[in-house]
Amino acid sequence: MLGFGQYQLLSFHGIQRFCAIQFLTQKFMEFQRQEWMNGGTELTLGKVVHRIREESLGKVSHMLSTSLGKEILHLLKHSA
Structure with missing residues (x-):
């Protein structure tokens, strides 16, 4: 087992993917x-x-300030 902090790899394929x-x-x-x-x-x-x-972060905050972003936030709040 090879560990990188909390990220542990158990297979050679996983090590290749990580690299x-x-x-x-x-x-x-x-x-x-x-x-x-x-x-x-x-x-x-x-x-x-x-x-x-x-x-x-600027792009995300701009998107959230649009009407589409506000609709997405509304849906996320009421879906839980």
């Missing part, structure tokens, strides 16, 4: 970092993650 997800995530962040650094500003991967989270 593939980690690799793709790292490559995506590095690609995004290089794209955003075209202006000459140095970015760390931590800053890239922070920026991605901020932009994603």
